[in-house]
Amino acid sequence: MTITITAFERSPDGGKGLARDMRVRWALEEVGQPYDVRLLSFKAMKEPAHLALHPFGQIPTYEEGDLALFESGAIVLHIAERHAGLLPDDTNARARAINWIFAALSTMEPPIVDREIARFLEGDKSWYEERLSMVLGRIRKRLSDLSARLGDANWLDGEFSAGDLQMVSVLLRLKGSGMLDEYPNLSAYVARGEARPAYKRAFDAQLAVLTAASTG
């Protein structure tokens, strides 16, 4: 069955690969599944046709036959459960890999997104610098705990898994902040993720959309 995902017609990040369709593309590339992409304008994302697929009017969505999903976390897990390559076979190791998916999305990502929301919504407020330093403190606490757990391992629990795919994707949002440089093992971990051929193919595919839009 054909897999169709949705993505931004013009990504707000200018092709840095931070939009969440990137995580789905990466997962599909890891497991070797082809997919189609339907591009959406910001206007189209808020129209009934898309809201029927995604009640919060965002991207990505995932359609495969009769199935429609709309949370990138659930989509990546779905792909990982259906195809070999993103979850270990051992039952307990599999549960631990899924645990890291949730750790990436529920524990690490919220303060990292807060930094972006603060910049976007409060960048012109008198309190911005003081509040930003509070948010950075919360991010550093999480990075420090994660760094301690990772140690000198290549991946969070044995072989590369969907948990690493999500964690690397979350940490990539800090690229350019300089914060990852404070934790050399996390920097190296993210670089290992970016060096994977599947990551590169996914990155190039999302960038090609932008290039086509700007020259089209």
Place this chain on the structure above:
Amino acid sequence: MTITITAFERSPDGGKGLARDMRVRWALEEVGQPYDVRLLSFKAMKEPAHLALHPFGQIPTYEEGDLALFESGAIVLHIAERHAGLLPDDTNARARAINWIFAALSTMEPPIVDREIARFLEGDKSWYEERLSMVLGRIRKRLSDLSARLGDANWLDGEFSAGDLQMVSVLLRLKGSGMLDEYPNLSAYVARGEARPAYKRAFDAQLAVLTAASTG
């Protein structure tokens, strides 16, 4: 195999059932699995023995034989996958229920937690009221989208599932804010969750810890 979870020795919410062990207790009650609870002081949560189980020094954790998990989202999903009662049998319906778990934790919960963080960390700042209104705006946008999707259904997608368990748990954090009253179908949805016998048993169990501590 015995299931052991960890919980606060003295819950910061005073027994309102908002600590995340409640979600795990509720899931275990729904599927009829007994469990042991190990109570932790705030000090013990930051000590090496607990950090080995939970790298971010929080509760709950879940131990079952050789398996140890530490994210409540992953723990509830693990319970739902191992025991009947929290996920539909149909493959696509199952994927959609898991999608709602992620929607609860990744889309709904972050702005709701932001409100609590703002109150806790910024309640005494000059900017508090102005920033709080921004956070409340983000929460209302999500509630409005969720309310539109739920409509007059009892649960998010067919029968009660782990997705509803997580969504109700997340929305319960707004109890007392008055915000749920603005969306009568969401208020009724949360009330349906709280009325489930398994929810009540879990609630009473977490409250009993507090009562024992205060009279002990």
